Each structure stands twice: as C-alpha cells, then as structure tokens.
Amino acid sequence: MIKTGLRDVSWIFVLLAVYFTLQIGVRLATSHSLDLDEAEQVFRSQWLAAGYGPQPPFYNWLQYAVFQFAGVSLVALSVVKNLLLFSAYLLYGLTARLVLRDKALVAIATLGLLTIPQMVFEMQRDLTHTVAVFFSASIFFYGFIRSLKQPSLASYLITGIGIGFGLLAKYNFAILPAAALIGALADARWRSRIFDRRLAVTAIVALVITLPHLFWLKDNLDFATARTLEKMTASDNAGYPMQVAMGVGSLALAIVSFAGLTVAVFAVVFGKNLRPALAARSEWTRLIERMMLVFVIGILFLIVFGGAAGIKDRWLVPMLFILPLFFCLKIDAAGVQTARAFRRFMAIVAIIMIGVPAALYGSVAAARFTGHYERLNRPYATMLENLRKQAEPAAILAGDSLLAGNLRQDIPDVPVLSVDYPGFRPDLSGRQPLLLVWLIPPKGGSEGLPPTMAEWLQANLGVSAPAASVIDVPYFYQRGDDRYRFGYAWIDRSN
Incomplete structure (x- = not known):
C-alpha cells in the first residue's frame, strides 16, 4: 500500500x-x-x-x-x-x-x-x-x-x-x-x-x-x-x-x-x-x-x-x-x-x-521590437503625473471603466467616475477642479470630447462641453518614438 x-x-x-x-x-x-x-x-x-x-x-x-x-x-x-x-x-x-x-x-x-x-x-x-x-x-x-x-x-x-x-x-x-x-x-x-x-x-x-x-x-x-x-x-x-x-x-x-x-x-x-x-x-x-x-x-x-x-x-x-x-x-x-x-x-x-x-x-515587453501594443503598454500613470502638474484634480470623470480603474490606482483618495458605469454617483459639489480624461484610438480617432461625456456633463452637472486638449505619452516598452494619446479637459480649473 x-x-x-x-x-x-x-x-x-x-x-x-x-x-x-x-x-x-x-x-x-x-x-x-x-x-x-x-x-x-x-x-x-x-x-x-x-x-x-x-x-x-x-x-x-x-x-x-x-x-x-x-x-x-x-x-x-x-x-x-x-x-x-x-x-x-x-x-x-x-x-x-x-x-x-x-x-x-x-x-x-x-x-x-x-x-x-x-x-x-x-x-x-x-x-x-x-x-x-x-x-x-x-x-x-x-x-x-x-x-x-x-x-x-x-x-x-x-x-x-x-x-x-x-x-x-x-x-x-x-x-x-x-x-x-x-x-x-x-x-x-x-x-x-x-x-x-x-x-x-x-x-x-x-x-x-x-x-x-x-x-x-x-x-x-x-x-x-x-x-x-x-x-x-x-x-x-x-x-x-x-x-x-x-x-x-x-x-x-x-x-x-x-x-x-x-x-x-x-x-x-x-x-x-x-x-x-x-x-x-x-x-x-x-x-x-x-x-x-x-x-x-x-x-x-x-x-x-x-x-x-x-x-x-x-x-x-x-x-x-x-x-x-x-x-x-x-x-x-x-x-x-x-x-x-x-x-x-x-x-x-x-x-x-x-x-x-x-x-x-x-x-x-516585446512591443519595443514589434510595435504591437497591449493594454498594459498604455502609460496611464505617466499621463496622470503630467496632468497633475497642471492642477491637482478634486474629482475625475473617465471615458470608460478601464481608464477609471487605472487612474484611481495612482490617485486613490480622489473619486473617479466613469461614463459607462452610472451606478457610482458621489457628490461632486464643491469638488473643483474636475478632470475629464478619455482615450484616443491610435488610428484616426477623434480628439474632441466624446459625445457621451458631453451628455453626462449636461445631465449631471448642467455644464457645457469644455475645450478639449490632447496629451501624448511614450508607451511602456515603446518602439522608437511611439506614443499613446489621451484627450483631457478641465472644468473650473483653479489652484
């Protein structure tokens, strides 16, 4: 036995x-x-x-x-x-x-x-x-x-x-x-x-x-x-x-x-x-x-x-x-x-x-040789670090949950909302400035504020669409000078 x-x-x-x-x-x-x-x-x-x-x-x-x-x-x-x-x-x-x-x-x-x-x-x-x-x-x-x-x-x-x-x-x-x-x-x-x-x-x-x-x-x-x-x-x-x-x-x-x-x-x-x-x-x-x-x-x-x-x-x-x-x-x-x-x-x-x-x-890691990038190659943290040099956000509205989760990882004390998940609605009164961030598709994506975000702002805050800006940041494991682009905007930005 x-x-x-x-x-x-x-x-x-x-x-x-x-x-x-x-x-x-x-x-x-x-x-x-x-x-x-x-x-x-x-x-x-x-x-x-x-x-x-x-x-x-x-x-x-x-x-x-x-x-x-x-x-x-x-x-x-x-x-x-x-x-x-x-x-x-x-x-x-x-x-x-x-x-x-x-x-x-x-x-x-x-x-x-x-x-x-x-x-x-x-x-x-x-x-x-x-x-x-x-x-x-x-x-x-x-x-x-x-x-x-x-x-x-x-x-x-x-x-x-x-x-x-x-x-x-x-x-x-x-x-x-x-x-x-x-x-x-x-x-x-x-x-x-x-x-x-x-x-x-x-x-x-x-x-x-x-x-x-x-x-x-x-x-x-x-x-x-x-x-x-x-x-x-x-x-x-x-x-x-x-x-x-x-x-x-x-x-x-x-x-x-x-x-x-x-x-x-x-x-x-x-x-x-x-x-x-x-x-x-x-x-x-x-x-x-x-x-x-x-x-x-x-x-x-x-x-x-x-x-x-x-x-x-x-x-x-x-x-x-x-x-x-x-x-x-x-x-x-x-x-x-x-x-x-x-x-x-x-x-x-x-x-x-x-x-x-x-x-x-x-x-x-192979992206630096192939130029094929996964979601983990996207430089969310670097992007947020650069935007926080402009102002410290009191709240963030993200274009989707993937972006929202990545942003919250590096700023956990700030409420991060997502347009695609309406179930989380913290009180934003008195929270200024509000940072809006969205992804810009690498090939031919629009750089303007997505319509869903504009609708969210009007419906929840009664705010018109703000002027949009673009920030591009090097990929993790980038090949050459490849960069990923994010759209962003500030609402009532103040220091």
Whole structure:
C-alpha cells in the first residue's frame, strides 16, 4: 500500500507556492498599468454594494476588503489573485489525495491544472471572476467528495461554503452542485449522504452567504443578466436552426479549446497506456462521468431552449476543471505504473512553469521590437503625473471603466467616475477642479470630447462641453518614438 498522507505530497504545494510567488513578481515587473478586470476591481472598490452588474460580487467584496487594509495597489491585486489560485490548487490536491491511491497520480492530478490554458494563462493574464469561480469550485468539490467518503459536519459545512462562494462568483457555477447532486443520487450507495440531515447545514450556510446578493438580484435581475444573455445569444439574426448549430458548434470548440492540451499532455505522458486506462472505471469515475453528462446536457438545454449561440471556453471552468483528476482516476483504476510517466509529466510541468510567466512578460515587453501594443503598454500613470502638474484634480470623470480603474490606482483618495458605469454617483459639489480624461484610438480617432461625456456633463452637472486638449505619452516598452494619446479637459480649473 502506497502512503498518501499530506507529508507525501507536501512538496507539490511548496512548488506551487513558489510558482505563484513568481507570478506575482512577474506581474509587478511587467507593467504598472491595469488590464480590464484589474481596472474593474480598482474602480468598483470605491464603494461597497450588494451587486455591481452582470457579475456577482464575491471578488469585488474580497478585493474591497483587502484594499481597505492594504491600500489600493497592483501588489494587492496580484496577491489576492495568486492567493486564491494557490488555495484552489491546494484544495484540488487534497481532493485528489482523498480518492487516489498512487501519490504520483495525486501530484499529476494537481499539477495537471497547469495544462489547461484558460486556467494557467488566461487567469493570470486578466481574469478575476473566473478565478473566484475556480476557487469556489475547488472548495465545493473538496467538501462534496469528503461528504461522500468521510462524511462529517465539517464536510457538509465546507460544501455549503463552496456553494455560497460559487454563486457569488459566477451565476453559471450553479450547474456544478446541480450536476453533483444528480450524479450522487444516481448511485444507491451515496443517496444516504444526500439525504443526510447534515445537508441542512450545507443549505443554510449557502443561503446565508448569498442572501445579501439575492435581495439585490431580486430587484436588479435584468441589469445583472442582460449583458451575459446578450453575449450568449448574439447570432447575427440567424434563424433558429442556425442558432442551435452555432451554439452546438461553439460548445464543441470550447470543449476542445479547454481540454485539448490536457488530453495531449496525458497522451504524451502515458503513451499507449492511456487508451486502455480510459476504459477503466471506478465509483469515482462513474460519478464524474455522470456530472459531466449533466453539465453538457444543461448547456445543450441552454442552447436549444435559451437561444445561446456562443459558448466561451472559460464558462466551462465550473465543471471541466475536474478533468486532470478524472484522467488520473481512470489511470488509477487501471493500475497503470506511473514512475516513468511521472518523470515525463514533471518535465512538461517545468516547461509550463517557466514558459507561462515568460510569455506573460514577453507579450508586453516585446512591443519595443514589434510595435504591437497591449493594454498594459498604455502609460496611464505617466499621463496622470503630467496632468497633475497642471492642477491637482478634486474629482475625475473617465471615458470608460478601464481608464477609471487605472487612474484611481495612482490617485486613490480622489473619486473617479466613469461614463459607462452610472451606478457610482458621489457628490461632486464643491469638488473643483474636475478632470475629464478619455482615450484616443491610435488610428484616426477623434480628439474632441466624446459625445457621451458631453451628455453626462449636461445631465449631471448642467455644464457645457469644455475645450478639449490632447496629451501624448511614450508607451511602456515603446518602439522608437511611439506614443499613446489621451484627450483631457478641465472644468473650473483653479489652484
């Protein structure tokens, strides 16, 4: 019998701790500017609300709390994200330890998450709510598996926490506990776990966690779901058969995009042993197979009856994150020898752990050679520093949330508003001067005050459009004399 105590796999978590610490360092070294989701967190951390829009507020609440104690900074953003990711990997590893006999497979299952592009690359590049749903799914899955194998009050409590956090992370998380419930009910040996009276603890904890947002959602359902539904149902006015075909096609492509690299890595690592292993079954593989089936059927119902035409690969995180563990359970059930495969796998993991941070840094730094600029190349901080030499703004109105978040990072004590988010309306009376800033598209964009900003000023302050000016600032990692242009204007500028 191979020992599977925590001491046998603790090196995995040390390795992951080093890796995510490295990711923090790389993010800080890459650019001071913020990408879309990062900027959203900084912008919306100016106020605490039960709901903010199309995404549930778990990540916003967490980031708000951290900013209150640590201040608004890129460091605080990076630490929160990577701490959530590390915690999710830790819980995933603990789940693998519960159901796998071979400690090498515990390592492969846990580190196998690094073979999923949407999780190893995209979550580092610029995702927040998807990170939260992965973290929540890992909590739920650990509590759920513990409740089936080693039921206790604590396991049902953990399951409830996972459900509560998950529903506050992304609405599509709901399909994971639903699939788990149906999958477990289909097995007579586990029905007693589902009908256990301790399940009430799971339900109560989940309800308590989500209750503040549920009250908000009741009155803001259209606001919360309209944008997501618009993305899902966008089919260019295609007829119903074409919409269904587009939806099914996008689901197939999303699954291939999500799982393709993982399948390829396991095929390389285990070679000819993988195909017969996939035919092996155990109680755990059967459970996950049923869960995945329910998950796919649920999405197909959304396509056929809900009009969904475009399924994105990151929306599959709440279920397909289980894939590396599923493959390892198959291999464990088949009794495949893992010593040689483990060495191959660790060589691939080493490449990923070095390659991903290098790619994240290189995609931005390479601009000085290619002239291709990402959002992180934009010099928001330099622009604001130059404008503050003209006057110290008492409030800022930005053209969009991306710009608003980037500005607030460097002037956190000044209210920053965004034209595209009317939900934040602090009292601006007595706050002079007001600085207006907007982005000018690099190719042929208008330099004048955007009409939406002029309308906002008239509607909210009764002020006519002021004279517009332009400031151009060198890109981060600029090539030659390349510069990015911002439009700006002052209202009642005074010192």
